[in-house]
Amino acid sequence: MGTDTTATTSEPARSHASEDELLQRRPHRWIDHWRPEDQRFWDAVGARTARRNLVFSILSEHIGFSVWTIWSVLVLFMPASKYGFTVGDKFLLTTTPAALGSLVRLPYTFAVAKFGGRNWTVVSALLLLVPSVLALAVLKPGVSLGTLLVVTGLAGVGGGNFASSMANINNFYPQRLKGRALGLNAGGGxxxxxxxxxxxxxIIATLGAATDPRVLLWIYVPLVVLVAATAWTRMDNLTEATNDSGALREVARHRHTWIISFLYIGTFGSFIGFGFAFGQVLAASEVAHPVYVVWLGAFVGSLIRPVGGMLADRFRGSTVTLWNFVAMTLVSGAVLAASHSGSVPLFVAAFTVLFALTGVGNGSVYKMIPAIFHARGAVRIAAGADLEQEAFQARRLSSALVGVAGAVGAFGGVLVQIAFRQSFLSLGNGDAAYIAFIAFYAVCAAVTWAVYVRPTRNGLDGV
Known part of the structure; x- marks a missing residue:
């Protein structure tokens, strides 16, 4: 108690000091003095510094997501008459970046502590140039499928930017403001x-679908360079930011880690999988021309993500997640029916609602993570455990679980595309995939109810 008071009252005496002095800034934009929980420090320099880092973190993560999913657009510029690729081949081209994107999320999470948030943001942005420049070099009629699979796989590095960006911004904000900051960061990405x-x-609407797909790459390569440059000049590293590798090992032993990760496959895995596949589904099924509506679902799903968190704040994360999975089950059935209706607006509307529900679920499932460890800690505190120690444990394990769930959930995007690919190869339509989604979401709803919602004595009633 006395230590906190000293830390707080030391700032007024130095209120006349410059920002660099208050932050104890060293060369290469390292900050040695970062106390976001100290209200006077936060008001003097903390809020302004954190906000600046948040803005440029969002820009970097945004470009990372764009490069990660850019092949969902590039394949629309690649008619079979010019490139010779089948529907199945094109689904493979968008599956490989989804796969690598899920694998790199864990190492990207810990890279922030190893290299510094600003430094890793620069490196992770520059890494986006590798698949982009390679695509510029090889993407032309006559290129082999194997060559493109390597290039598209490398685009998966963009999927890691989310993990490192979230870990970095988490360090900048006080506990009371983390939810809003992380929500903005995730949604912006x-x-x-x-x-x-x-x-x-x-581009397609103005220049035509026969346009060289590299036009899109020429737009994004300069943006990648710009993002890296602004991160280098405007972001900061925090010497006090550390990741606890022991927490990752510890959280891996918790059954709730894998239950939450399973549920996140259903929400974020669906979101990113649909984001990759929607344009191809439209083109392959000839339901509608993908040009005008391919972006709509991802746009709505991104914007609505914070709503899931807000609903979870009000009604509990598990309750919102349960009913969201019930809704996803029903709406997946509506998508299946709409795909046979011949109505373009009906199909697009149903799929857009499904996209929106994935966004709501992303927010509600992530809200459950700290609630699980808080509830477990509350049981131990009631049994005599130390309040401060249990709160610390809840924070460290929650952070580790966020990283694990993010990686596992992203792999769901691979499963979604495999389902669509096999469905179109076997049946010539997406029926089998939709039926698989209906069954999976129903299982997710049942698991959520059985573990977190139904009346139990396992100490998780508040999740």
């Missing part, structure tokens, strides 16, 4: 999926 699809739609 997710909308990069819609942004690249909107840009692609504009």
């Amino acid at each position: 997710n909308i990069g999926v819609a942004a690249v699809q909107i840009v692609g739609a504009v």
Whole structure:
């Protein structure tokens, strides 16, 4: 108690000091003195510094998502008559970046502590140039499928930007403001999926679908360089930001880690999988021309993500997640029916609602994570455990679970595309995939009810 008072009252005596002095800034934009929970420090320099880092973190994550999902647009510029690729081949081209994107999320999470948030943001942005420049070099009629699979796989590095960006911004904000900051960071990044699809739609609408797909790449390569440059000049590293690798090992032993990760496959895995596949589904099923609507679902799903968190604040995360999965089950049935209706507006509307529900679920499932460890801690505190120690444990394990769930959930995007690919190869339509989604979401709803919602004595009533 006395230590906190000293830390707080030391700032007024130095209120006349410059920002660099208050932050104890060292060369290469390292900050040695970062106390976001100290209200006077936060008001003097903390809020302004955190806000600046948040803005440029969002920009970097946004471009990362765009490069990660850029092949969902590029394949629309690649008619079989010029490139010779089948529907199945094109689904493979968008499956490989989804796969690598899920694998790199865990190492990207810990890279922030190893190299610094600003430094890793620069590196992760520059890494986006590798798949972009390679695509510029090889993407032309006559290129082999194997060559493109390597290039598209490398685009998966963009999927890691989310993990490192979230870990970095989490360090900048006080506990009371983390939810809003992380929500803005996640939403701003997710909308990069819609942004690249909107840009692609504009290009196709103005220049035609036969346009060289590298036009889109020439737009994004300079943006990647710009983002890296602004991160280098405007962001900061925090010496006090550390990741606890022991927490990752510890959280891996908790059954709730894998239950939450399973549920996140159903929400974020669906969101990113649909983001990759929607344009191809439209083109392959000839339901509608993908140009004008391919971006709509990802756009709505990104914007509505914070709503899931707000609903979870009001009604509990598990309750919102349960009813959201019930709704996803029903709406998946509506998508299946709409795909046979011959109505373009009905099909697009049903799929857009499904996209929106994935966004709501993303927010509600992530809200459950700290609630699980808080509830477990509350049981131990009631049994005599130390309040401060249990609160610390809840924070460290929650952070580790966020990283694990993000990685596992992203792999759901691979499963979604595999389902669509096999469905179109076997039946010539998406029926089998929709039926698989209906069954999976129903299982997710049942698991949520059984573990977190039904009356139990397991100490998780508040999740």
